[in-house]
Amino acid sequence: MTSSSIVGEAHPYLRAATAGLRHHTRSLTPTAAPPTPVPADRVHLDVLHAHLTALHRLLDQLAASTRPPHPTAGRHLAAAHTRLWQATAALHDAFHTLPPAHPADQDAQCHPERLPEGPPMVTICQRHLAAGHAIRRQTTPADLDTPLHGHSTTHTV
Numbered sequence: 001m002t003s004s005s006i007v008g009e010a011h012p013y014l015r016a017a018t019a020g021l022r023h024h025t026r027s028l029t030p031t032a033a034p035p036t037p038v039p040a041d042r043v044h045l046d047v048l049h050a051h052l053t054a055l056h057r058l059l060d061q062l063a064a065s066t067r068p069p070h071p072t073a074g075r076h077l078a079a080a081h082t083r084l085w086q087a088t089a090a091l092h093d094a095f096h097t098l099p100p101a102h103p104a105d106q107d108a109q110c111h112p113e114r115l116p117e118g119p120p121m122v123t124i125c126q127r128h129l130a131a132g133h134a135i136r137r138q139t140t141p142a143d144l145d146t147p148l149h150g151h152s153t154t155h156t157v
Helices: 003-011 012-029 042-066 071-097 121-137 139-144
Strands: none
Touching: 003 139, 042 071, 042 121, 071 121
């Protein structure tokens, strides 16, 4: 077996998830002229949040198992893990800025100090709180607030 055939057969579930995301992205691309893009809704963001938190757990496991034999690669995976958390947190914030699908959900808010009110708040907020607890056990608040690749919000002259 050649190395290219091994790569092609490796990790079928990850390849299927990637193909599903590509297919979904293509299905959102407007074909009408002029194109009218479909804005995100809470259902979309909830599903994407679930995808990112699952990917976050996978990166956590890969970083932990890669770090001992390959410390540099492990550090890069740990950085990707942190950046993915930042993306997950931004997605959670975006979810709460969109209007609810049902008018009855208008007053529902995410309150980290207590249980969320009901679906879909229950799913995204509980998932986000659980992922947040996991990352805070391994990461400092300063690491979570670090900008990407050393790009700072303050500029020195």
